[in-house]
Amino acid sequence: xxxxxxxxxxxxxxxxxxxxxxxxxxxxxxxxxxxxxxxxxxxxxxxxxxxxxxxxxxxxxxxxxxxxxxxxxxxxxxxxxxxxxxxxxxxxxxxxxxxxxxxxxxxxxxxxxxxxxxxxxxxxxxxxxxxxxxxxxxxxxxxxxxxxxxxxxxxxxxxxxxxxxxxxxxxxxxxxxxxxxxxxxxxxxxxxxxxxxxxxxxxxxxxxxxxxxxxxxxxxxxxxxxxxxxxxxx
Amino acid sequence: xxxxxxxxxxxxxxxxxxxxxxxxxxxxxxxxxxxxxxxxxxxxxxxxxxxxxxxxxxxxxxxxxxxxxxxxxxxxxxxxxxxxxxxxxxxxxxxxxxxxxxxxxxxxxxxxxxxxxxxxxxxxxxxxxxxxxxxxxxxxxxxxxxxxxxxxxxxxxxxxxxxxxxxxxxxxxxxxxxxxxxxxxxxxxxxxxxxxxxxxxxxxxxxxxxxxxxxxxxxxxxxxxxxxxxxxxxxxxxxxxxxxxxxxxxxxxxxxxxxxxxxxxxxxxxxxxxxxxxxxxxxxxxxxxxxxxxxxxxxxxxxxxxxxxxxxxxxxxxxxxxxxxxxxxxxxxxxxxxxxxxxxxxxxxxxxxxxxxxxxxxxx
Numbered sequence: 063x064x065x066x067x068x069x070x071x072x073x074x075x076x077x078x079x080x081x082x083x084x085x086x087x088x089x090x091x092x093x094x095x096x097x098x099x100x101x102x103x104x105x106x107x108x109x110x111x112x113x114x115x116x117x118x119x120x121x122x123x124x125x126x127x128x129x130x131x132x133x134x135x136x137x138x139x140x141x142x143x144x145x146x147x148x149x150x151x152x153x154x155x156x157x158x159x160x161x162x163x164x165x166x167x168x169x170x171x172x173x174x175x176x177x178x179x180x181x182x183x184x185x186x187x188x189x190x191x192x193x194x195x196x197x198x199x200x201x202x203x204x205x206x207x208x209x210x211x212x213x214x215x216x217x218x219x220x221x222x223x224x225x226x227x228x229x230x231x232x233x234x235x236x237x238x239x240x241x242x243x244x245x246x247x248x249x250x251x252x253x254x255x256x257x258x259x260x261x262x263x264x265x266x267x268x269x270x271x272x273x274x275x276x277x278x279x280x281x282x283x284x285x286x287x288x289x290x291x292x293x294x295x296x
Numbered sequence: 297x298x299x300x301x302x303x304x305x306x307x308x309x310x311x312x313x314x315x316x317x318x319x320x321x322x323x324x325x326x327x328x329x330x331x332x333x334x335x336x337x338x339x340x341x342x343x344x345x346x347x348x349x350x351x352x353x354x355x356x357x358x359x360x361x362x363x364x365x366x367x368x369x370x371x372x373x374x375x376x377x378x379x380x381x382x383x384x385x386x387x388x389x390x391x392x393x394x395x396x397x398x399x400x401x402x403x404x405x406x407x408x409x410x411x412x413x414x415x416x417x418x419x420x421x422x423x424x425x426x427x428x429x430x431x432x433x434x435x436x437x438x439x440x441x442x443x444x445x446x447x448x449x450x451x452x453x454x455x456x457x458x459x460x461x462x463x464x465x466x467x468x469x470x471x472x473x474x475x476x477x478x479x480x481x482x483x484x485x486x487x488x489x490x491x492x493x494x495x496x497x498x499x500x501x502x503x504x505x506x507x508x509x510x511x512x513x514x515x516x517x518x519x520x521x522x523x524x525x526x527x528x529x530x531x532x533x534x535x536x537x538x539x540x541x542x543x544x545x546x547x548x549x550x551x552x553x554x555x556x557x558x559x560x561x562x563x564x565x566x567x568x569x570x571x572x573x574x575x576x577x578x579x580x581x582x583x584x585x586x587x588x589x590x591x592x593x594x595x596x597x598x599x600x601x602x603x604x605x606x607x608x609x610x611x612x613x614x615x616x617x618x619x620x621x622x623x624x625x626x627x628x629x630x631x632x633x634x635x636x637x638x639x640x641x642x643x644x645x646x647x648x649x650x651x652x653x654x655x656x657x658x659x660x
Contacts, residue, residue: 170500171517173486211469228507
């Protein structure tokens with residue numbers, strides 16, 4: 063038996079169903095609309111587990127599921143040394159979103175990380191606290207800013223409506239995902255020219271710490287031919 | 297890996313030696329208010345320290361080091377001069393899958409003394425070198441004050457020097473800034489367009505103002521950017537000399553001679569070079585083999601940013617292992633934590649667990 067974890071609702075779930083369907087494997091939810099149960103047709107030994115997309119990285123890391131579909135942004139943010147915990151099997155071509163850093167469009171002097179760093183230093187002197195960047199992607203953003211030598215900032219947690227934090231004076235800048243940039247523009251924000259942290263998309267991952275004995279391997283090999291990934295990536 | 301008992305036994309031995317050297321044993325809380333540490337180290341500390349929440353006291357951290365609480369304790373009313381020692385666990389989150397420990401003992405020794413900083417530097421180093429001598433470690437020294445004085449002595453805008461000083465501890469950003477200020481890296485396209493707009497007398501602001509950063513703050517930076525664009529680049533020979541200094545790595549006597557050479561064209565580093573010479577004399581007087589002591593001008597640039605003078609570390613043969621001991625001078629930190637007061641201070645820590653590992657592995 064091989065457990066496949068996929069997002070339990072919304073567009074991400076539907077597109078995942080479509081992706082597998084196009085490759086001859088039918089995934090569907092069973093029971094009532096509210097019951098999180100699923101069925102698989104066309105792949106022997108594959109069991110469907112419906113999970114919140116945000117929990118799939120953790121379940122993969124713990125080895126409680128063998129395969130999982132989730133955004134590459136979530137895997138990189140939630141798992142330390144992500145590529146030693148999971149193997150990236152197949153980028154799936156949907157769920158595209160860029161994790162970016164954005165600042166008010168009314169800051170003509172800030173277009174690059176270098177500008178942000180300089181503005182942060184002056185901001186701290188003036189206001190007595192560090193320039194606040196609202197995000198829910200703490201690890202990715204912190205690592206990115208450390209690598210690029212940005213100082214005098216602090217991250218503030220924002221689990222939703224992050225674009226509104228600047229207007230609401232709870233942050234000076236944001237790091238969030240965007241696909242079209244509409245929401246950013248509507249909130250009078252602009253993206254730094256070198257502020258692209260990660261280009262995310264829905265991705266099929268395999269858990270390195272899952273139990274791959276007892277018949278799981280042959281199922282993976284079979285899936286690799288039908289889904290078009292390299293089974294030795296694991 | 298040494299068992300905790302072996303590490304503690306080694307720690308007790310080191311503490312006894314520190315007490316015998318005249319230090320008063322002090323304690324520090326394991327739970328430290330996160331705000332002080334965050335303000336001091338910045339967001340990076342979140343990636344390295346365990347953060348936890350207290351319902352009354354707010355965000356707390358498991359102590360990532362002793363220096364901050366010991367300095368706070370001293371600044372709150374310690375007698376002068378003072379020598380302190382301490383022993384306890386520190387906690388460091390590991391962001392990578394590694395054998396490095398996230399919880400280990402540190403034994404530390406700190407001197408707060410206005411009278412003779414050079415002697416205090418030598419005292420800490422010689423004490424550590426003596427205690428660690430049986431392990432045949434490689435010691436590396438450096439001096440952040442020389443770097444800071446070299447930057448302060450550049451013939452360029454104060455704003456450029458301030459930016460470089462801020463990034464002494466971030467070598468990559470420092471190099472980028474130096475390339476820009478030296479005219480060796482192109483002006484970013486966005487900056488060039490902005491400067492053109494300003495030069496034509498047009499307003500570059502085309503969006504409603506949102507957020508806490510005010511119009512005046514934006515105007516101040518625009519003025520600073522124009523001033524910077526109008527200023528001459530840092531002269532090529534100054535950049536070359538600074539890079540020569542940053543890359544200096546030699547045995548201490550040769551390093552000192554090289555610094556003396558550099559100081560002829562960079563007079564700003566002469567006083568710190570004098571202090572280095574005095575320190576080497578003080579070390580030699582305490583029996584340290586200074587002829588064989590490594591000096592790397594950039595040593596200490598990638599540590600947590602509070603050292604601003606003499607820095608040192610002791611390393612085993614395994615390059616993957618963290619230093620067995622490290623330390624340095626942190627005069628400015630006492631000012632930051634001293635609420636208006638300050639005192640020259642120097643100190644260091646030894647990791648007894650690593651000492652015990654090496655002692656076990658060594659032939660008797």
